[in-house]
Amino acid sequence: MALSTGRTAKSLLEVLVAREYGFCIGVKKAVELAQKVAEEAGESGRSVWTLGPLIHNRRVVNDLARRGIRTASGLADVPPGDILILPSHGAPPELLAEARAKGVSVRDATCPLVRKVQDAARSLCREGYTVIVVGDPSHTEVRSVVGWASGPVHVVESPEEVGDLTLEGKVAVVSQTTQRPETVRRVVERLREMAMDVRVEPTLCHVTSRRQEEMRELAQKVDVLVVVGGRQSANTKKLVDIGRESGKPVYHVESAQDIDPSWFNKGDTVGVAAGTSTPDWVTEEVVARMEEINENTEAQDKEGKAASPGAGPEEAAEPGAEPAQEAQVIPPLPKAGDTVTGTVVKVSPEEILVDIGYKTEGILPPSELGRRFVSDPSEVVKEGEVIDALIVRIDDEGRPVLSRRRVAEEQAWRRLEEAHREGLTIEAPVTSKVKGGLVADVGTRGFIPASQVGLEYIEDLSGYVGKTLKVKVIEVDRGDRRVILSEKKALEEERERQRQAVLESLEEGEIREGEVKRVTDYGAFVDIGGIDGLLHVSEMSWKRVNDPREVVKEGDRIQVCVLKVDREKERVSLGLKQVGPDPWAEAVKQFPVGSIVEGRVVSVVDFGAFVELTEGVEGLVHISQLAPRRVAHPSEVVEVGDRVRVKVLKVNPKERRISLSIREAEQEMDRRQIKKFLKEARKDSVVTIGDVVGDLLQGANLGGPEKDGEPDKD
Numbered sequence: 001m002a003l004s005t006g007r008t009a010k011s012l013l014e015v016l017v018a019r020e021y022g023f024c025i026g027v028k029k030a031v032e033l034a035q036k037v038a039e040e041a042g043e044s045g046r047s048v049w050t051l052g053p054l055i056h057n058r059r060v061v062n063d064l065a066r067r068g069i070r071t072a073s074g075l076a077d078v079p080p081g082d083i084l085i086l087p088s089h090g091a092p093p094e095l096l097a098e099a100r101a102k103g104v105s106v107r108d109a110t111c112p113l114v115r116k117v118q119d120a121a122r123s124l125c126r127e128g129y130t131v132i133v134v135g136d137p138s139h140t141e142v143r144s145v146v147g148w149a150s151g152p153v154h155v156v157e158s159p160e161e162v163g164d165l166t167l168e169g170k171v172a173v174v175s176q177t178t179q180r181p182e183t184v185r186r187v188v189e190r191l192r193e194m195a196m197d198v199r200v201e202p203t204l205c206h207v208t209s210r211r212q213e214e215m216r217e218l219a220q221k222v223d224v225l226v227v228v229g230g231r232q233s234a235n236t237k238k239l240v241d242i243g244r245e246s247g248k249p250v251y252h253v254e255s256a257q258d259i260d261p262s263w264f265n266k267g268d269t270v271g272v273a274a275g276t277s278t279p280d281w282v283t284e285e286v287v288a289r290m291e292e293i294n295e296n297t298e299a300q301d302k303e304g305k306a307a308s309p310g311a312g313p314e315e316a317a318e319p320g321a322e323p324a325q326e327a328q329v330i331p332p333l334p335k336a337g338d339t340v341t342g343t344v345v346k347v348s349p350e351e352i353l354v355d356i357g358y359k360t361e362g363i364l365p366p367s368e369l370g371r372r373f374v375s376d377p378s379e380v381v382k383e384g385e386v387i388d389a390l391i392v393r394i395d396d397e398g399r400p401v402l403s404r405r406r407v408a409e410e411q412a413w414r415r416l417e418e419a420h421r422e423g424l425t426i427e428a429p430v431t432s433k434v435k436g437g438l439v440a441d442v443g444t445r446g447f448i449p450a451s452q453v454g455l456e457y458i459e460d461l462s463g464y465v466g467k468t469l470k471v472k473v474i475e476v477d478r479g480d481r482r483v484i485l486s487e488k489k490a491l492e493e494e495r496e497r498q499r500q501a502v503l504e505s506l507e508e509g510e511i512r513e514g515e516v517k518r519v520t521d522y523g524a525f526v527d528i529g530g531i532d533g534l535l536h537v538s539e540m541s542w543k544r545v546n547d548p549r550e551v552v553k554e555g556d557r558i559q560v561c562v563l564k565v566d567r568e569k570e571r572v573s574l575g576l577k578q579v580g581p582d583p584w585a586e587a588v589k590q591f592p593v594g595s596i597v598e599g600r601v602v603s604v605v606d607f608g609a610f611v612e613l614t615e616g617v618e619g620l621v622h623i624s625q626l627a628p629r630r631v632a633h634p635s636e637v638v639e640v641g642d643r644v645r646v647k648v649l650k651v652n653p654k655e656r657r658i659s660l661s662i663r664e665a666e667q668e669m670d671r672r673q674i675k676k677f678l679k680e681a682r683k684d685s686v687v688t689i690g691d692v693v694g695d696l697l698q699g700a701n702l703g704g705p706e707k708d709g710e711p712d713k714d
């Protein structure tokens with residue numbers, strides 16, 4: 001917005017007002033949204049809040065307060081059910097999530113240009129960059145950008161702070177929208193001096209850059225500068241700094257009431273500029289105040305009083321001086337080939353008008369919006385949206401003709417080349433299936449050969465159309481317009497990444513869930529989230545397992561215990577039996593030494609027979625303990641499957657060994673029988689011992705105390 005004022009015949013001050021003042025698009029949108037929400041909420045009875053001031057302008061905030069908008073110092077102040085308006089400077093994602101979880105309804109007034117910085121920081125982090133944000137770390141916008149970055153991020157205010165950083169790998173720079181371009185440039189230079197490979201994302205706000213440029217030029221033309229805006233407003237403070245660099249006196253005012261006539265000398269030229277959060281009427285009040293000072297001074301002159309304002313040299317306005325002159329501080333005219341950032345101001349089926357900061361708006365034909373044909377441009381672009389466009393030519397009427405499609409294509413090729421060079425993964429929406437593969441839209445046409453889809457060959461690719469795949473760029477040739485993509489490589493990389501992550505995180509003794517991938521004669525391979533561990537047959541069960549297929553089959557989801565991790569060889573040993581209770585823990589209580597129990601012969605070997613007492617607990621009957629006679633081979637006495645009575649000779653739970661004896665069990669049973677009969681014989685003296693016991697006496701040891709036998713061998 002421009003205000004025409006200047007020196008008149010009777011003026012003592014000449015006032016030059018910057019061509020552009022009033023709200024920028026972001027602030028305008030935020031204030032209008034707040035007013036609308038307040039109006040709607042008034043009917044519903046819900047309160048409307050902003051976190052801190054909505055914009056950095058006291059008078060606007062007071063006006064919003066009168067409309068019922070309340071200022072919260074934190075989310076805790078906002079009760080569930082109320083409405084929270086996010087400021088034009090944005091907010092970190094955690095705050096949004098927290099507000100929604102609390103039941104607060106959120107209205108987002110984030111400026112599209114701030115959103116652009118947040119998006120840039122987030123995608124750069126995802127691409128593996130360390131992000132440097134040039135800006136004020138305490139400013140809401142910078143805090144929101146840091147919140148959206150999902151990886152390593154540093155904030156620096158000046159190039160000097162860069163030296164304090166420890167940086168590795170790829171570095172990218174974004175900036176607070178209101179930063180001065182030269183500060184950003186110096187930070188980048190400093191990083192490059194440190195031999196860093198630096199990517200720079202253009203995130204400066206074109207509105208503030210333009211105002212800063214105007215301020216610089218205005219400062220050359222005036223004696224005194226007045227900057228109008230909130231004391232907390234970052235972009236207003238930048239204007240003040242730029243003014244001061246010119247060596248001219250600069251006064252920062254919030255309203256016309258702040259103006260002191262003593263700041264000016266008679267005949268001074270005063271430049272007036274305003275921050276982007278200053279309403280136009282506040283600037284106009286300031287200019288009106290200057291006029292008032294002029295009129296008062298003139299009246300005082302007439303009364304013969306001392307010249308005022310100020311004590312500067314006497315210099316009356318020249319009669320017939322130049323008419324009012326507007327401060328036309330216009331950036332250089334654009335030329336074909338320039339890329340510009342602008343705000344869409346009008347969308348119609350015939351053309352889209354874009355404010356690119358010059359006298360004339362740029363014209364964007366609908367056919368130049370993007371690669372795909374659109375019948376209604378308003379479906380893909382909205383008024384107020386910030387876009388980048390290439391100036392294709394200047395038409396006969398001096399209007400820049402724009403193309404967003406060419407900027408998007410250029411950006412797409414750059415992104416593809418970078419992805420190819422750096423091995424990055426990109427997203428590829430599949431648009432169609434063709435002979436031999438898939439076609440994806442990656443800003444240009446990309447081809448995914450069938451052999452590069454999935455990890456294994458897939459016969460029918462039709463299910464992929466409409467899906468977005470993560471792919472690697474394996475070939476890119478801008479000249480031939482050829483882009484070859486591979487989903488397979490991206491999947492392999494992802495699998496390897498997961499494998500390493502799992503390997504790093506595994507701890508011996510922990511229980512994990514996995515899927516049985518393959519079963520062999522010696523065990524099974526179990527995928528525990530990216531890495532296959534070996535579940536050996538001996539670790540499958542506490543009981544004897546002859547074939548792993550008795551226990552697991554492919555596709556089973558099972559809990560396994562991590563027994564051993566060899567990170568160097570990338571090998572993991574797993575156990576299944578460790579997940580359940582250990583039967584040996586109860587073995588001592590269940591099978592005390594000297595007890596006689598029953599078991600099943602599960603294996604016969606040269607030196608004896610193994611007898612299962614309960615599931616998972618087996619003991620050895622040594623060959624010498626099989627019978628009360630000499631045995632040449634255990635198979636003379638027992639065979640697999642026999643149920644036998646054994647005496648427990650020794651239990652060693654630590655080594656999981658139990659020594660058993662069939663021989664002693666039989667003798668023990670005989671002894672018990674003899675004792676029983678002897679007891680009965682004493683009651684009935686007619687029957688002799690010999691009559692009752694007969695051959696049972698043979699081989700039975702009746703002398704001495706009963707003792708636990710010791711095995712010959714274990």
Ligand code: SF4
Binds near residue numbers: 026113207
């Ligand atoms: S100054 Fe620029 S970035 Fe900030 S709100 Fe205004 S338009 Fe958006």
